[in-house]
Amino acid sequence: MEGGFIIFNIMRWQLFCRMHWQLRSCFIACLIQTVCGQIRYSIPEELKKGYFVGNIAQDLGLNVGRLRSGRARIVTGDSIQYTELKTDKGVLVVSERIDREQLCGDFTPRSFTFEIILKNPIELTVSLWTFWMSMITHRFKKKQEIKLKISESAAPGARFVLGSAEDPDVGINALQNDILTPNDNFILKQHTRPDGLKWAEMVLQKPLDREQEPRISLTLTAVDGGNPQRSGSVNIEVTILDANDNAPVFNQSVYRATVMENASIGTYITTVNASDSDSGSNGLITYSFSNMNGKVADVFSVVENTGIIYVVGQLDHEKTKKYDVGVEAKDQGGLADSSKVIDEVVDVNDNAPVINVMSFSYPVTEDAPVGTTIAVINVKDIDSELNGQVTCNINHKRQFKIMSSLTNYYTLVTDSAFDREI
Incomplete structure (x- = not known):
């Protein structure tokens, strides 16, 4: 019979051996039979208690009543009895957990034996049965x-x-x-x-x-x-x-900023930023100026771990209107990226116009015609745009006037006839 993974095979041999004893002196002759048999059962290990193994009475051809009246019991040489005989039904069931590895290790055949003894009323030993356990199980022990x-x-x-x-x-x-x-x-x-x-x-x-x-x-x-x-x-x-297989990358190729030329030391300019896909020390970035001339170093500085750029010196729009600053981001493994900051210095009206008399005619005759050039004047303001635009005026407008000639040049001319006596 097969069911699930249970294999149940029965090989039965029955030998009926008759042994005779003669009781003499008007005694009654009695016949005692010894039944010899061998049955093989194959069952899985780890079965639950009470699991059906086989029908002993049926397989040996014994009457269930004979088992009961003979008070049949199982005898094994082991301290643990793995099976139990149910005499009321004539069946064999599992009574203890059976572990093939514990019983047999790596050796084959994997089996154990037991005997069934009957008493009624004279002890009658019903011969040996070999109970074979063909263990079928699979357990794996491994780390979780x-x-x-x-x-x-x-x-x-x-x-x-x-x-x-x-x-x-x-x-x-x-x-x-x-x-x-x-x-x-x-x-x-x-x-x-x-x-x-x-x-x-x-x-x-x-x-x-x-x-x-x-x-x-x-x-x-x-x-x-x-x-x-x-x-x-x-x-x-x-x-x-992580391995240092990624270089830092700036989020902009060019940064643009403006700063007033009268900005005080410590004034914030801008923040450059780069990212590195690596982790840990491989992703730590430091910032510095690259290809830096002395002029840049005198007026700007960068915080190496944040990328913040700020003013450290005096700015002068009239001297430098724009700074083109190279910046570098480097990781701990030496991989780097570069970018630049274009910083426009915004002009402040911090310079007054400067007047220079380029030429001057002196003295002037009283008969000089109207429009005679008296002086050529150059006016400069080094501030830019509106801050550098100038206008020129004179305080004696009755006889003179000022005229613009070339850029930043003016002429002072006569505007009426002179009379020295007046």
Whole structure:
């Protein structure tokens, strides 16, 4: 009979051996029969108590009443009795947990024996039965989780040992194969030691990228060859360790800022910013000026860990109207990126016009005609735009006037006839 994974085979031999004793002196001759038989049962281990093993009465051809009247009982040589005889039904059931590995280890055949003894009223020993246990089970003992830390710089072909599953079963019921959940980065390779122990390792076949996938979760499943097939699984958590494979990147190629030329020391200009996809020290960025001339160093400074640029010296629009400052962002591994800051210095009206008399005619005759040039004047204001625009006036408008000639040049001319006596 087969049911589920239970295999129940019965081989029965019955020998009826007649033994005769003669009682003399008008005594009654009595016939005593000894029934000899051997039955083999195959059942799984780890069955629950009360699980049906076999019908002893039926298999031996005994009457159930005979078992009851004979107060049939089981006798074994072990301290633990794994089966129990139900004399009211003539059946054999499991009475204790049966562990094939505990009883038999790696040896075969895997069996134990017992005897059934009847009494009624003279002791009658019903011969030996051999009770064979064909254990069919599959148990795997393995860590609940395997944690691996792998650098993203690991080269394809790198190997990572996963160890082996533990299966106390033997033969076909023992560990047969390991399966790794599908993954683009790793493949599974299995090995067998000379003593038969199987173990597995993961082999990297595709480069890792922590920035794209910082963690990878896998499942390793160990399966045996039993029927039904049993399996055990373990989670594999792979943490990808960072390698300095990314350079800093500025979020702008050019930064633009303006500052008043009369800005005080410490005045904020702008903040440059770069990012690095690496983690830890590989992602730490420091900022500095690059290709810097002395003029820049005299007026600006940058905070190396924040990228803040501020004023440290005196600005003068009239001397330098614009600063083109190179900045660099560098990580701890030496990888860098560059950008620049264009800083416009805004003019302040901090300069007065300057008048220079370029030529002057002296003296002037009283008969000089109207329009005679008396002087040529140059007026400059080094401020820019409106702050540098000037107008010229004279305080003696009856006889003279000022006229604009070229840019920043003016002429003073006569505007009426002179009479020295008046």
